[in-house]
Amino acid sequence: MRCEMCGRETELYRAIIEGSQLxxxxxxxxxxxxxxxxxxAAAETRDNRKEAKKISDEPLESVVSNFGEILKKKREELGMTHKDFAAKIAEKESVLRKLETGSVKPTLERARQLERMLGIRLVEELKDEPIENQKSSSAVTLGDVVKIKIRKKG
Ligand SMILES: [Zn+2]
Structure with missing residues (x-):
């Protein structure tokens, strides 16, 4: 998006100038x-609801890509066979083997169950904010300063 007045491609604001929303x-x-x-995002909500919906449906969490390794490592830590471990997590042995090799990916819901059962991390949060961070470096507003401070604390 570009500034409607000077055409500069930068961080943009909605403003009322001489009676028009620009x-x-x-x-x-x-x-x-x-x-x-x-x-x-706000523009897409206004201009194209379908598109905006697609974005909001995007999961904020995802199953880690090395879930197989993590499962295998946990099983080996516990010194369990595929059969015993499969029974422990209420899964078929054949499916467990596929999970360990990564040929079958657990659903987000299933991964969360396994996390709880086994005390491991299988779900990662997807970050969706670096673009805004980079943009705001040129024109930092008071709101941004407050946000940055909060982020650093957490
Ligand atoms: Zn401008």
């Missing part, structure tokens, strides 16, 4: 009244 850069926004931060 999407403009930080410097052009000074000619009017900023009504909020402009984000691509």
């Amino acid at each position: 999407t403009v850069c930080n410097s052009c926004a000074k000619y009017g009244k900023i009504t909020g931060r402009f984000t691509e």
